[in-house]
Structures are given as structure tokens and as C-alpha cells.
Amino acid sequence: MKRSNTLWSWIVMILGILYFFLPLLATFIFSLKAKLGVLSFKAYANVFNDPAFVYNFSYSVLWAVLTIIFGILLFVPTAYIIRLRAPKLRSAVEFVTLLPFVIPAIVFVFGLVRTFSQPPLLIVNSPALLIAGYMVLSMPYMYRAVDTGLRAIDVRTLTEAAQSLGAGWGSILFDIILPNIRVAILSGAFLSFAIVIGEYILAQYLAKPAFAPFMAYQIQQKAYEPAAMAIISFALTWAALGIIALVGRGGGQAQVGGGH
């Protein structure tokens, strides 16, 4: 009975792996066929030598970095204040943070365009709107990662201890809270990075240079290079997740208190 369960577990696992990896493997092999008759990295060389790729990809990285910075500046103090001063609001805020999963991105972007393409907030052409939109899309990951990090430390007591030593809110946030939720912030940051790099709808409809719209355009023009870009995009996302795993394992947070 036990042996047959193990066998079935293996079968299901192998099927799952095939389901996820076969298309990826096929794309990868296809991306190597740019040179007739041989397998080569020609498509990858073409991609990296294309100034348009570098231009669009650089912008995506810039959007991702700005999204992470402003996300940290917005979500860390918000989660901290809610945990410290308004714990009753936590369930309401958690609901709000999940809204990007419920509201389709296309609906969201048309809402942004409609709202911000007329006075008094005529900012539809500003990159700020794109960053704000990305912050909303990454909110479920960033906010929840920060909130989980805060749950692992005794926020109230650490805050009061710092206050009793003369620290103001700025010192408490930068000296005590941020360093102690570093791993959680990194997790949120890398997930945000992965989301922004692969995001298509916001950049396309707000008409800003970005990697995903560029890749979609390339699919219509070329055969092998978009496949290479898909693999590059996967590799970047996995690298981000790998770094999260590495940091999470190596930089375990010390807990408040302890045994004897």
C-alpha cells in the first residue's frame, strides 16, 4: 500500500515537471535554431546586440527599482503603523492588498487612464503613474512580505524599548524595524522585480518603454529572438527567486528573546 502510494507520488511529480518544463525546453531548443542546421546562441547574441532590447530592458529594470524603493517607503511604514497602532484595521488592509488579484490589469489600467488623463490630475504621461500602477500590482507581495516580517519580531516592545532610549520614529524605523525585517523586504523586492520585468499591460497602455511590450512586438517580427527573450526573462525571474531562497536561508533573523 505504502509502496504503491510512493509510486503514484513519483508519477504525479514527474507529470508535473514535464508539464512545466517541456514547453520551456521546447522554447529553449527552438531559440538555439537561429543558425540553419546547428544549435547556437545566435538568437541570444542578436538580442543582446539589439540596442532596442537594451533600451527597453534597461527601462524595465529602472521601473522595477523605482517600484521597489517607493514600495518599501510606502508599505513598510504602513504595515508598521497598522501593526502598532491600528491592529483592528489589519483584516481590512489585507483585503485591499489582495485587490490586484481580483481586478484584471486591463480594467485597472483603463481606470488609471480615465482618472489621470484630465485635470486636476493630468499625469497620464508621467512615469510616476506607471510606477504607482506597478506599486499597486506588486502590493500583494510587498505588503504581505513586510507584514509577515513584522509578525516575526515583537514590534511593540522593540519600539517602546527604542523610545525609552530616546529614539524618534525615524530612528526606530531605520535603526530597528528595517534591519530586522531585511529578509522579508528582500523577498518582497525580488517578487516585485519579477512582476515588473514581465508586466505587459500597464507599460503597453501607458505607452512607456518596457521589456514585455518590446518582446510582444518582436514576436510579430522575428522567430527565434522572442524565444531567446522568453528564456532570458525566465532566467531573470528564477535568479530573483533563487536569491530570495539564498538570502532567506543564510540570513535567518534573530528572534527577540530566547532560552537559557
Place this chain on the structure above:
Amino acid sequence: MTHLSLTNISKVFAGTAAVQDFNLQVDKGEFVSFLGPSGCGKTTTLRMIAGFELPSTGTVTIDDADITNKAPNQRNVGMVFQAYALFPNMTVAQNIGYGLRIRRESKAAINKTVEEMLALIHLEKKGNSYPHQLSGGQQQRVALARALANHPQVLLLDEPLSALDAKIRVSLRAEIRAIQRKLGITAIYVTHDQEEALSISDRIVVMFEGKIEQVGTPFEIYNFPQTAFVASFVGTLNTATAEVIDPVNRLLQLDGSQLQAAEGLEGRQKGDKVTIAIRPERINFLATEKKANIMDCRIENITFLGSVVRIQVLVGNNRFYMDTFNNPFLELPKIGDKDQVTCSREAVLVLKG
């Protein structure tokens, strides 16, 4: 000279009074404990001194300066928490020097104070360790050093030993008291452990349901409890209801036995019911030593507690404990035996209320 003063302090949470009509003057260098059960308001009062809670009424002053509405980081008050609250991202030395860093003291001054504090808590070699590398007792010593490094006017300790095991608790409380005496700092110590409060304090404030029940030295609190609550909370005490039969001569009737008290019947009338209390160690068998009050009893139980033997006797309908020092030649009665016990007039405490 009064150093810390709490005047008419009260705190109401959502219509419920957590602290009521709290008045206390603490002298410089005095060690005062707030003692009481959970929910009695002792921690709330401490947090009002620290500034983490604002009083609903009343004032808090230190050296005559009103600090009632000052933010916690604007008061020069050190605090030690039950959960240690060391900053996990900082080393022991960084934790101790954090308050001085906030005050923008020079690096040399910070290093000097940190070294002094590490020596004070006997952890000279642990400056570069992180909190999670220390034992609970060591962490609490670091928390104490961190609170003291800022030279606070008042040191507040919120059940600092509760998370530690019994042996460390006893040694650390002696260490805390020695450091407090050495530095001459005014300290307020919150605890629910009566033995801890009795052993460490200059004065004890016994609290119940948000109010002060009694303020006194450990000796006064233990030997002369003024209310039934203090009597029941501090130490083991036999309490019973007696009837006043002669208020002038302080005579009482207790289930067929006549008792005489030394004091406490002022203003009482004949026939009044009063609560009396007698410490177990102040009762002994008549055969051992005869005292003013003699009561007939029956032996109900005998418990061996190491240095003390606790004997449970039935006096009328009242169950009393009597404690006697253990010695190898002690002749113990048998359970069910009838006997007579005795106590002095001074041993019979008439409680207020």
C-alpha cells in the same frame, strides 16, 4: 526628598478603570515594587510613568518637573521589559550604546560607557555577541545595562525576571538590587511574585483592581497587612471571621474559642463581625509554649516542606495552617488527634473593612 511623584493618577480604558486614585511619592534612590495579581493596574501605572500610556487624570512629576504629557523619548526614564527587547540586529555593545548614539554622544564617550556597563553586568567578553547568542539571564542583564547607560532619572522594570527559571531569577534579582544600590538610582519594579517583591524592595505598593491596597516596607506588608486582600496575597495567612465580644479589652469569639487581639478594634462595637488573620508561623502547639490565646483543634493534615513542616488544623469550622521549623527530633502529632494550639495577642491581626 521626593524624586518621583504620582498624584491622583487614573487610567480608563473603554469605560473601564484600570487605575484609580493612585498617589505615590518615591524618594531618590528608593526601590519601590508594584505588587499585585494580573490586571491589577501595576503595569499600566508603570507605563504611565514611562509615557507609553497617558493618564486619564492626574500628574507625573520627576524632580518637580511635570512630565505627564511628555513623549516617551523626551523623558529620561529607562525601562527593562519582561521580553528583554534587545535589538536583534545589534551586538551587545551596540545595544548598550544605542541610547547614547541617539543623543549624539562622541564615539569615545559611547565606548567608555559601554565598557563600564559591560563590567557592571559582568559580561565584559560579550560585547561583540548578538542577543540570540546569549542566555535569557545574560540578555536581561544587557537590557538592564542598556537602560542604565543613558543615566536615566528613574529606572522602570516590568516583570524583568518572569521569563527566567527559578535559580537565575533569584541570583539576578540580587544583582539588580546590588546595581541599583551602587548607582543610587530610583527604581520602580513591577512583579506579581510576592517573594521577589519582599526580597528586593525598600517599599512595596500592593495593588488590587486598579487601587492601592497598602504601601509599606516589606516588613510592614508581611507582618501587618491592612486589608483582607493584602493578607491573602502576601504570604500564607489564616483568615477567619470572628465576633467582637469586648471592644475595650479587644476580645473576640471564634467558634467557641476566645481570642484577644493587641489592637485593631478601635471603633468596633460588641457583636460586630471582623476578619482576623494569623500567620502560620505564629501559631504553635500549647504543649510547646503557652501564649495568650488558646484554641482547641483537630489535626487534619501534615505536609513536609523541607525546612518547614506545615500542619493543617481545624479550629471550630476554620481551617488553619501552622508552620513549624523542621528538626530531626520533632515529634509530630497524628492526623485526627485532638490538641490545643496557641498564639500571642500580637499575632491576631484585625483587618480593615
